[in-house]
Amino acid sequence: MFALPEKESRAPSTCPGPASTQDLDSNCGDGLERECSRKPDQKLPELYGVGDPTAGFSSNSSHLSSRGGIIKWFWDSAEAGYRTYHMDEYDEDKNPSGIINLGTSENKLCFDLLSKRLSQSDMLRVEPALLQYPDWRGHLFLREEVARFLSFYCKSPAPLQAENVVVLNGCASVFSALATVLCEVGEAFLIPAPYYGAITQHVCLYGNVRLVSVYLDSEVTGPDTRPFQLTVEKLEMALQGANSQGIKVKGLILINPQNPLGDIYSPAELQNFLEFAKRHELHVMVDEVYMLSVFEESVGYRSVLSLERLPDPQRTHVMWATSKDFGMSGLRFGTLYTENRDVATAVASLCRYHGLSGLVQHQMAQLLRDRDWINQVYLPENHARLKAAHTYVAGELRALGIPFLSRGAGFFIWADLRKYLPEGSFEEERRLWRRFLDHKVLVSFGKAFECKEPGWFRLVFSDKAHRLCLGMQRVRQVLEGKSQVAEDPPACQTQEPRDRHREPRRWSINNK
């Protein structure tokens, strides 16, 4: 079908450049609240971009291999913000002028609930079988529990099978293993951009697989559309474009709920994307790592596993983890669900590199089994806290006149700070990010998500009230051009719980 001869020499247009900023006219859809508008740009919009994580990199290490040099470069560049953050982490008592992290997508709202649950006696079992080599796919007891859990929460029409489950140490590993077993070196996956940028590294480190960005526009193009909407048309264009450059595309990555947009695909959209993939014999990897973090009841989230009939079940692979939905990214538990036995087996044989301690596997099985606690204690409380935090940050942004996507899922808000970039360049975007960091608040800039329009930022709101308020205060100071930092008490009208072990209070903020 797409047996295009691999071309050797045609150069891909890799650099996103400052080319395309679209005008957002007055029709802003429900999500994007806009205040500023820009001059229309004459240039044609870019539809896709072939990622080359190594572009512009040259190694000069005498000790590392050339890919080792690139891998180290990944580490160095990823570290830039984090090193600064880790060296000066905010602590209420010890380092109140330290950096507040609104950049890492972690849910820090429910540690009290989790630590209580994880400390119950059923969690603490130690037995010899847990200390020895497990089945590489994961202990059977855990895979069975995962299958039951996903059947229930994904509302699958038929019970899911433990045989189709592979357990790994986090979704990063699932990406890495899938990339390796599905693609040859240099082949690619399509991914709608902006997307969670770390995936670039996950598929590249071992797999040497590339990502082809399907660029989405903030501009709203029709009455029933929304900003950054993914369409089959865009997928087709990107696929064609990549093919015409001789790049073999093997699959499509969908993140649902989307990170950083917070978007949720409707069943009809999902079906369309899956049909598109089937037409082109593409694998679809659906990352549903935020599926239980849909905190707005009105949002009807549908897992891909809930579809009555998958267009191409052998090429549909679903991943989920406890990192986000159970606020334990440090636990390193992720899972792959695929009906394709070959893929499951191949991924499982890479599990010797991506294994999880037997004791933790036991704990995860106990956690996922406890439906009562999840349904009656954890999820309602978690959603309420997420909602309150979201409401607070959304209110702050409104007060600043900053347009943003207001969705009811995920831990983050995708905010449009383009009005603060006079030239609308990525350099300015980076400078603004740096200014935030200098003012002791870490956020993420759009370029890190391969967003093609400079000026978008992701703010993570799933943090405790005192840190969040202080963080937002610093954000406001930067944007309002006030340079004095930090020492003043938070200006928000909440009383901070001084005792950190107490449940955090809800925000009682009047959104102006």
Added chain:
Amino acid sequence: MAGYKGPGLRREAHLCCDPTHPSLSSSQPVEAKTKAQGMSHQSDVLPCDQLRDQVIGNQSSHTQLMETLLHLRQTVDDCITQLTTRPPQLDLPLEEQRHNQATGEQEAFLRRVVNLLQSGAMWGLGLQAPRPTLGPRDDAGGGQQAQLSRQLDQLVHQLSHLEVAFVSHDLSNRGIDISAFERSKFQDFKTYQGDKYHEDKNTMGFINLGVSENKLCTDLMTERLSRSDMNHLEDALLQYSDQRGQPFLREEVARFLTYYCKSPARLDPENVVVLSGCCSVFSALATVLCDPGEALLTPTPFFGGLVMGSYLYSKVELMPVHLDSEITDGSARPFQLTVDKLEQALLEATLKGKKVRGLLLINPQNPLGDVYSRDSLEEYLEFAKRYNLHVIIDELYMLSVFDDSVTFRSVLSMESLPDPNRTHMIWGTSKDFGISGFRFGALYTHNKEVASAVSSFGFLNGISGITQYKLCRLLQDREWIDKVYLPTNHSRLKAAHRYITNKLKALKIPFLNRGSGLYVWMNLKEYLQPCTFEEELLLHHRFLGNKLILSPGKTYMCKEPGWFRLIFSDKPLPLKLAMHRFYEVLAEQKRDLRVKQLEDPQKE
């Protein structure tokens, strides 16, 4: 210890790069490279051998040879000029870059050929007379030489052939390799998982003396891990941590290694990276030190699982340094690693166009149980330094030296490392603490670049914060380790080892009697007729048929058929039953051999 019957030099070898045909110099190496990539099983031959022969045969050919070499160099240089007229371009598509890279590799290869031809010639010309025993010998049926080259690939492919041709439309080629590997190699393990021996519930089940696990101290371990200090929880443990591992764990690992490796100076936590198991550490290291297709030298027999997988994930190859069971003049004990052997293997690899980036050592060795003396270790490190090779030292069994008379010396105990920036040590708790299910491995390296690059894998090969905490508590408890765990563990290992070795002695089975590790390396050659790898595999299946899992030597890339590794670190009851099954299989095998012997002459 029975040796080989016919030590002799390979002389049927044809020249790979014939110096008398300069025209070949430009095309031949390129072809050699293609061959390597196309998994040719043809015998690659060592031009150096041939050169040496010529030299020995006719010393007067010296001048002639040097002329030829100069001519060859000229041709090669021309070829290089030709190849390098294309400037490297960074913005080219990947295929193009790869092409350029390949060209660069060819160029490097050509240079190396020339240099080696020269050095090889010099070597032959009187610096040192080649000893006949140095040449690889052809004993186990023709295939040996070929196996030298792409042994890893071959093994994978042989294994995959065990299955009915496995085709998948969904997997990439490497995915198919990985899957085939899983299907064949771990078929045994899967069967075992489904029908495990259990003292009460399944006495007829498989006893696994194939997987290297220490099951002797699960009582101590379970008790220690159940204490309340293990169950501490704090928010940092549930959140993303430093990718290199939680600082508290890295600090503890540094302290632990300083103490147990007897390091002259305190080790630095900044040099520690922790990942999910030693396989992960090795794989990450191999990836950042070697590009795809590059190689590490490895004395064989050696534990294959580690690297086999890395080959699948990161396409780093292994060049075996084959050791002999026979004691030769250069060695004092069977399977002894010498610098001569390393030199030779490096030369062979280089002549095959393999870029060797490092040397992998396992100490205490698996499956031999050997412990390197301080002097040998130093020699190996000096050798590596001479050739700018990295040394990866896997000291996974360092605390499983149960014989008091054996002195283990960690590489970290050396006063000064010959090349600290290229010396990387791996340790984990899987073997020494019998908790392979914990998935913990640590890297110690002075090289900051390497540490950083390996840290990039912290996401893909990370350890749960909860597990990191437990490990930290465990390693911290020096009192328990020194007074309770290690003494008990060593005395139990010793008892189990004594039990097994007595059985083997009674059966007159030769084995290596070492005081470390969890295994015995034994020679069942007597039970193979003919002594081939096919027969070895058949015997292995016979053990399996009797619900006993052992590991055949082929798995360890041992070049002599007939060797098996037996894990003795199991509880007395299963161990006894296992030896009973072992005995039965061998008795059966012996009967069959006798019948075969009687029948054979009749056939003729």
